[in-house]
Amino acid sequence: MNLQQLSAALSARLEAFQQSPPEGRGATVRLAPMGEIADSLALNQGLHEGLGGDGVERFLDAYLGYVTRLHSESFFAHQTAPPNPGSTAAALIDGAVSNPMAIFEMGPAAATIEYALINRLLSLIGWPAPPWPEQRQTDDRYAAGVLVHGGSLGTLTALVAARTRVQPDLWERGNDPRLCLICAAEAHYAVQRAAGIMGLGRRQILHAASDARGALTAAGVAAALRSARAEQRLPIAVIATACSTSVGAFDPLDEIAAVCAEYGVWLHVDAAHGGAALISPALRGRLRGIERADSVVWDAHKMMRTGPLATAVLYRDEQACNAAFEQEASYLFHAKELPGFDFLHRTIECTKSALGLKWYLALAWEGEAAVARYIERCFALTRYAWERICADADFVAAVEPEANILCFRPVAATGQELRLRDRLISEGEFHLSTTLFAGSRWLRIVVMSPSTDEQTIDRLLERLRGLAATDNTD
Numbered sequence: 001m002n003l004q005q006l007s008a009a010l011s012a013r014l015e016a017f018q019q020s021p022p023e024g025r026g027a028t029v030r031l032a033p034m035g036e037i038a039d040s041l042a043l044n045q046g047l048h049e050g051l052g053g054d055g056v057e058r059f060l061d062a063y064l065g066y067v068t069r070l071h072s073e074s075f076f077a078h079q080t081a082p083p084n085p086g087s088t089a090a091a092l093i094d095g096a097v098s099n100p101m102a103i104f105e106m107g108p109a110a111a112t113i114e115y116a117l118i119n120r121l122l123s124l125i126g127w128p129a130p131p132w133p134e135q136r137q138t139d140d141r142y143a144a145g146v147l148v149h150g151g152s153l154g155t156l157t158a159l160v161a162a163r164t165r166v167q168p169d170l171w172e173r174g175n176d177p178r179l180c181l182i183c184a185a186e187a188h189y190a191v192q193r194a195a196g197i198m199g200l201g202r203r204q205i206l207h208a209a210s211d212a213r214g215a216l217t218a219a220g221v222a223a224a225l226r227s228a229r230a231e232q233r234l235p236i237a238v239i240a241t242a243c244s245t246s247v248g249a250f251d252p253l254d255e256i257a258a259v260c261a262e263y264g265v266w267l268h269v270d271a272a273h274g275g276a277a278l279i280s281p282a283l284r285g286r287l288r289g290i291e292r293a294d295s296v297v298w299d300a301h302k303m304m305r306t307g308p309l310a311t312a313v314l315y316r317d318e319q320a321c322n323a324a325f326e327q328e329a330s331y332l333f334h335a336k337e338l339p340g341f342d343f344l345h346r347t348i349e350c351t352k353s354a355l356g357l358k359w360y361l362a363l364a365w366e367g368e369a370a371v372a373r374y375i376e377r378c379f380a381l382t383r384y385a386w387e388r389i390c391a392d393a394d395f396v397a398a399v400e401p402e403a404n405i406l407c408f409r410p411v412a413a414t415g416q417e418l419r420l421r422d423r424l425i426s427e428g429e430f431h432l433s434t435t436l437f438a439g440s441r442w443l444r445i446v447v448m449s450p451s452t453d454e455q456t457i458d459r460l461l462e463r464l465r466g467l468a469a470t471d472n473t474d
């Protein structure tokens with residue numbers, strides 16, 4: 001079976017999978033013991049006997065029995081967009097062509113797309129995007145960026161760049177013990193992880209005071225910077241979030257940027273989830289002030305209809321982007337007369353897939369405005385859920401949603417959120433998550449699927465009401 005026959009056979013199955021949920025249980029996810037899944041997939045048999053084309057078709061049938069269905073209208077669990085056909089096409093193309101394009105000679109089309117896509121993202125933030133490399137005048141200064149494999153890696157990349165600016169001799173001498181980071185307690189754990197990888201302990205992460213939404217306040221950031229100064233610490237960056245993972249709260253970026261400017265401290269904005277709002281004229285105001293940041297992380301796989309994973313790390317000043325790393329490899333880094341642009345010096349990764357291709361084709365499938373409408377619809381449906389909850393004495397919400405993330409619970413099952421979620425998931429239809437927020441656990445929905453509508457949300461609330469009412473009796 002050649003590639004054309006194989007891809008035709010597989011795409012017929014994948015199309016059917018996306019269009020029609022299976023009967024009964026397992027509409028969103030079917031959780032089974034791993035041994036059972038491995039047997040169904042005949043994993044060992046494949047390794048010993050080889051699959052061939054027919055075998056891969058059978059394998060896909062079994063595989064689809066145990067997947068998490070992001071396209072399902074009742075998928076509310078996590079911040080992962082169902083890819084649109086443009087993104088799926090990109091995965092197929094990249095899978096077949098396989099161009100590790102961090103150096104131009106290993107994927108000129110992919111590198112050109114990444115360059116152009118980054119420029120589009122820079123201009124959405126409000127930063128000057130550079131012209132094509134061959135048209136540059138040497139003394140012009142622009143913003144810059146790079147695509148990396150995920151928001152966690154993106155956070156590490158941006159914070160390494162910030163540290164290089166604060167301590168330029170870092171690669172020679174190692175960390176100055178006075179280094180610290182400032183963020184909210186609600187910041188994504190990627191920040192703490194990046195700090196640890198960079199050699200900073202928990203004591204070097206200062207939590208600035210936040211408001212009832214868990215969002216940073218300018219006064220809290222100013223107080224943290226004042227005490228850092230008094231203790232002669234060396235802040236690498238203030239990390240603001242747009243929007244938070246738990247409840248989708250946007251930090252007041254404009255006000256925080258003013259404080260950072262006053263103290264001369266790098267402002268990093270974790271817009272992994274909420275950066276997507278920048279493409280909607282109606283929603284972009286939620287990130288007011290983002291253009292004053294020094295660096296921004298923005299995930300495509302959260303809200304841009306792009307499959308996992310692609311993250312932009314964007315910098316207001318290209319100098320900071322280019323100076324982040326200083327390692328050299330003589331087989332890759334050398335003077336060239338040839339055209340193009342190498343991204344290698346901007347990333348932790350050496351081999352890097354064609355991430356721009358995925359992001360670009362997801363946007364270009366129906367055009368940017370269609371993705372903007374999808375994001376607006378997800379945000380609006382979340383507000384609908386919140387309004388329903390506010391009007392219903394059986395439910396309570398944690399905070400008013402600002403994005404497509406909402407924390408709430410049935411009053412009758414307070415304290416039983418984990419059990420409630422387990423029961424809901426094992427029924428098979430709805431899939432949601434829980435989180436700790438403001439000292440207690442909440443059910444958490446993220447409206448991500450384009451097929452979710454008001455009736456889906458009504459049915460979810462009714463099902464939860466029913467489960468909560470029986471929670472202590474069965």
Ligand SMILES: Cc1ncc(COP(=O)(O)O)c(C=O)c1O
Pocket residue numbers: 079150151152153188190241243244245270271272273299309311
């Ligand atoms: C605000 C925020 N930052 C960073 C991340 C980490 O991104 P990734 O999952 O792409 O590593 C997440 C993931 O949910 C997030 O919500």
